[in-house]
Ligand SMILES: O=c1[nH]c(=O)c2nc[nH]c2[nH]1
């Protein structure tokens with residue numbers, strides 16, 4: 241069958257690039273709980289958007305570039321210099337591993353609902369309107385713009401059941417320069433009559449979306465498909481098996497919801513009585529792999545956690561959603577300690593905010609609520625823990641830890657330039673708020689910076705995100 245003509249999209253994240261040196265403070269959380277800050281650092285970024293060198297404590301960024309490669313000179317490189325400001329720094333882009341793009345208009349609208357009635361009352365009516373491509377184009381443009389403006393350089397999106405609207409979401413991410421996994425939502429049972437597919441329709445539309453994304457970005461430079469059964473309750477066993485086999489044959493990413501709410505678990509086990517537990521449904525239908533992202537996981541048993549760990553699947557922790565629709569508190573330390581990788585998801589619109597910074601803040605607070613119940617102090621997550629989940633944790637969940645999540649030679653320059661003292665900044669910084677107890681200048685500087693990071697986490701927002709870089713290119717400039 242000949243394919244219809246597909247016009248090219250010029251993505252700002254794939255435009256040609258000169259060798260660029262970024263110069264100033266860089267900060268990241270390369271390991272759980274550890275903040276590393278490098279001052280007066282020159283980071284060389286090559287034409288492919290990859291980090292070529294990182295040279296801390298440098299006085300001359302051009303010289304750093306020419307000593308890396310003698311064919312470079314001041315004329316053929318660009319320098320972005322933020323070294324003059326104590327309140328500006330580069331930080332890895334946020335990675336949102338669970339977001340429902342079509343639910344964006346409902347952010348903040350959830351009343352007193354809990355999961356199953358929330359789906360019926362708020363979510364399915366909105367999602368079903370995406371058969372209208374004008375509505376889809378409008379909302380998908382906004383969600384990509386809004387998440388990028390909040391420093392989200394990569395996102396794993398759920399779309400709706402509609403293949404054409406899902407293709408539009410892929411195009412929108414590409415056009416605006418956001419790295420994205422795009423999932424056509426699959427559901428063939430327990431859904432409203434006007435918002436459901438048969439098994440055959442779902443197979444056909446899933447293939448239509450896979451084909452579109454492969455044609456749009458054959459090498460997966462920016463966008464990739466992700467197999468997306470909504471959750472067990474909305475899929476028959478034969479659909480789950482078909483999707484599981486598709487996933488494993490092609491080594492595709494996969495995403496779904498797991499163990500979010502107690503009523504949901506009870507209902508799911510009634511629908512699938514031959515399975516041991518909720519996780520077993522996904523394991524037996526071949527949906528668990530190292531590129532599978534499981535959202536929520538609030539009420540897992542030890543046995544389920546171990547099965548997830550054995551498959552290397554990642555978890556998307558969605559604490560704003562879990563608080564809003566009263567699902568519970570996921571035990572993140574318990575998951576991390578068993579070797580399960582955890583990342584963060586906004587889960588718009590179960591979650592009310594498109595900002596991963598806000599979600600990180602909520603993850604920090606929810607861990608304290610857990611401690612108030614369990615009295616196990618070790619369950620508390622630190623600022624550096626939650627920033628790790630927002631960046632490196634996300635990179636691992638997307639199976640992109642080799643290229644995203646922190647600053648290292650060979651990784652992509654995919655980050656945000658944060659300014660805590662920009663005009664209109666919600667963060668107040670005080671000159672006299674100096675560290676009080678340090679024995680060395682370096683320790684003093686590190687504490688001062690940790691304070692700044694904490695203030696950013698708790699008081700910052702998108703106003704502090706001044707530039708966003710994806711694949712080495714600036715895609716947001718405010
Ligand atoms: O947070 C959630 N959002 C959803 O859209 C959904 N669908 C099934 N389960 C879900 N959970």
Ligand SMILES: [Zn+2]
Nearest residue numbers: 497535587590
């Ligand atoms: Zn969700």
